[in-house]
Amino acid sequence: MPELPEVETIKRELEREIKGRTIIKVKNLDAKVSKDSPISLEKVKGRIREIKRRAKLLLIFVDSLVLVIHLKLTGQLLYQKKLQKDKSTRIVFYLNRGFLVFNDPRRFGFIKVFTEKQLKDYLQKVDYGIEPLSKKFTLDAFKKIIDNRETKIKQLLMDQSKIAGIGNVYSVESLFESRILPTRTAKSLNEKEITTLYKALRKILIKAIKYKGASVDTYLDLYGKKGKMVPFLKVYGREGKPCFRCKGKIKRIMLGGRGTYFCPSCQK
Numbered sequence: 591m592p593e594l595p596e597v598e599t600i601k602r603e604l605e606r607e608i609k610g611r612t613i614i615k616v617k618n619l620d621a622k623v624s625k626d627s628p629i630s631l632e633k634v635k636g637r638i639r640e641i642k643r644r645a646k647l648l649l650i651f652v653d654s655l656v657l658v659i660h661l662k663l664t665g666q667l668l669y670q671k672k673l674q675k676d677k678s679t680r681i682v683f684y685l686n687r688g689f690l691v692f693n694d695p696r697r698f699g700f701i702k703v704f705t706e707k708q709l710k711d712y713l714q715k716v717d718y719g720i721e722p723l724s725k726k727f728t729l730d731a732f733k734k735i736i737d738n739r740e741t742k743i744k745q746l747l748m749d750q751s752k753i754a755g756i757g758n759v760y761s762v763e764s765l766f767e768s769r770i771l772p773t774r775t776a777k778s779l780n781e782k783e784i785t786t787l788y789k790a791l792r793k794i795l796i797k798a799i800k801y802k803g804a805s806v807d808t809y810l811d812l813y814g815k816k817g818k819m820v821p822f823l824k825v826y827g828r829e830g831k832p833c834f835r836c837k838g839k840i841k842r843i844m845l846g847g848r849g850t851y852f853c854p855s856c857q858k
């Protein structure tokens with residue numbers, strides 16, 4: 591599933607590519623994608639004013655409305671100069687120049703249309719946690735999140751109501767970087783480990799944005815290109831392969847229903 595760096599990559603590309611353009615019409619090819627939208631997708635017309643990201647959500651401000659897009663497992667948002675639909679194409683936005691296409695083979699992703707007031711209420715209800723690359727995410731803020739919790743550290747990192755935008759890939763990568771086992775409880779981390787993990791999280795997220803995300807599954811950027819972060823992943827998807835640090839074998843276990851990768855010898 592695309593995480594913060596992947597969604598941020600698309601956000602930045604959207605900003606460069608389609609901000610200031612106009613949505614002329616919307617073709618909704620699959621009602622499921624927008625079934626929970628309070629305003630119909632066809633109402634979205636006008637100038638694209640602003641692009642934002644909150645957690646794993648893309649927010650596209652169009653005239654007085656806001657498109658809220660979640661890619662979930664297999665969603666892709668693509669900019670095309672010439673329209674190239676395929677069988678996973680769910681929605682097409684016709685722009686004054688080019689097309690914005692939402693593809694989603696497995697159809698878990700969604701698009702909702704809100705007024706700005708509705709968006710505010712929605713975000714309040716969903717209650718996302720702190721943005722890990724924002725100024726608010728200080729070491730002290732991270733310590734408050736850890737706060738003696740019994741939760742396993744990996745699951746805490748992935749808890750969207752605590753820290754927004756971190757998923758399976760960047761949680762295991764930052765734990766490897768910090769030499770902390772994903773199965774440890776948050777409260778078992780000492781001061782030094784908390785500081786190391788805090789720094790590792792930010793460092794890895796920033797690096798992943800620089801490389802336009804990790805295409806571990808179907809993720810593509812706005813131009814249909816794969817992200818370049820995968821070669822830099824140290825544990826994710828590397829079960830049975832040698833650890834880059836100690837040459838031990840990378841292990842995969844299930845934790846909270848998610849495949850979790852780590853090095854049993856150099857993570858403690």
Ligand SMILES: [Zn+2]
Binds near residue numbers: 836838853
């Ligand atoms: Zn190792």
